[in-house]
Amino acid sequence: MLNDINQSSLFCDYYKQWVEVYKKGAIRDATMSKYLMTHKWVERLAPQLRVSELTRTAYQQLLNDYASEHERQTTLDFHHQLKGAILDAVDEGYIERDPTRKAIIKGKTPRAKKIKYLNQFELHTLIADLDLGEEANWDWFILLVAKTGMRFSEALAITPADFNFARQTLSISKTWDYKGDGGFLPTKNSSSVRKIQIDWQIVVKFAELIKGLPENEPIFVSGSKIYNSTVNSVLTRHCKACGISEISIHGLRHTHASLLLFAGVSIASVARRLGHASMTTTQKTYLHIIQELENKDVDLVMRTLSGL
Template sequence: MSRKKYSTKLFYKYYLEWIHLYKDQAIRPVTLKKYYLIQRQLKELAPRLHLNELTRQNYQKILNQYAQTHQKTTTLDFHHHLRASLLDAYDDGLISIDPSRRAIIKGMRPDQNITKFLNFQQVQSLLKVLYLANEINWDWFIYLIIKTGLRFAEALALTPADFNFEKNLIRINKSWNYKEKIGYFQPTKNPTSNRTIIIDEQLMNQFSKLISTKPIDQPIFFKKDCRVFNNSLNRHLANYCQKANIPKITIHGLRHTHASLLLYAGVSVASVAKRLGHANTTTTQTIYLHIIQELEEVDNAKILNHLRQLHS
């Protein structure tokens, strides 16, 4: 009986072919770019590893080496991308085992100096140090995300046409691909991210004046031929946090801040999920579990207090 021969193709070359076969023209360009980035990282980590040499041990070594310079959540994402291709390789008989089975995910500790969200008083302190000029600037961008909870790329893609000043509404139906040298409009993260949110009248009046002379179909915060960097705006925001004597936070953290303030104000999880453009309330509940649990404890106290008043 002849012994089965498994594929001797280099792991990183197989992964590249797998991307071409299953991902090219099937997913958004920004997501596809991530697959290619992981393929290049895999080539650096394991340039001579062949498929038939893959074991749980040397796959774990790849993950461990990657984890030395990345946080745990990023390492988990790296693992998920590779594992999808390895499961196909196993099903197709190219490898004898699934080397990614029961992999241990490690990673660098997150920056302890960065908080996930600010409380109401901290937001008030931040707002006091922003320079909200008579012309649109990046401080207005920060202010808008605090008030709306938009994703970074969604806020970049806003045009004057997205503002309904009569009804105090903002339409989110696109995002901006800021990761390319020449940026462009692209679809939102998922279909449920296409949404319309209500905004307070004061903010709408302010933006009505700020963007009145802007081209109707062009981004309001920058010119299309200008490059925008997330890290630059995070540093800009960090300087304001230091000036306001509050914990350092990122632009994405302002989105979490918006959601947490709404939850603490008693807004339902379903309404918060819809406003943030989450695909379902499970996502919202997972991200803000600690807040929801805290609010449940408050509600339980209210329930018990009410029940104590009911007696025969």
């Protein structure tokens, strides 16, 4: 039971203690920061709301106030983060009935989001401009992300032991805590633990690069703190030098997926390679590309039928 909490307690205080008791140490730091941000919004939107006053109407008003400044998906996340705490309050007898039942999720219309990625020619130009010396550097890192589609934290955590050159595979089973104090962390989700095929160029180049390196230590982590912005700056310099579209490291992941989709690789295979929890994620992220491919399919269908 939470300390010093009763029906007359402020809901924001109850939620703060609930997060401390049930979430601290049980979830990733990045997820924990979202719960803490939710607490700040509760403090801001309903500072005087007491646990006993949390009716369906009061809860819906809280959601509505939040939704007035956020998109629907963000409001849905806010709702889910509050719901666990509220259901526990119901179980403890602080609240008589579940106020989250039949909650209506609203939100601002999402802004059109066009992901940035390179086309095949631009990617080829970028790779040709990389300085791939005898020692691991951020140019090697850029090459690996472009060829594998890994997330930034996944690529940072790659060690020599993760490569199986005989089978041409790379095992992705961990991430690097670049936002915190460093060290290995679990992957984003269970689907992110995967083995992906790597091409012969990566096999030849990395087999030589990692010779003599410690088997279980990250290839690209030297000891000092790593910032996403540092690697993005290196990538931006190359893009400017090549006269191609400027993208981020995450944009290389999008580039990888986009090229595979345009090449005719199935959505299911792309989803597995990227470590998405489901094909739905892949479909939502690359909807515009899938629609473009569907338009090509229609043309192909019509040409095929007209030739019968």
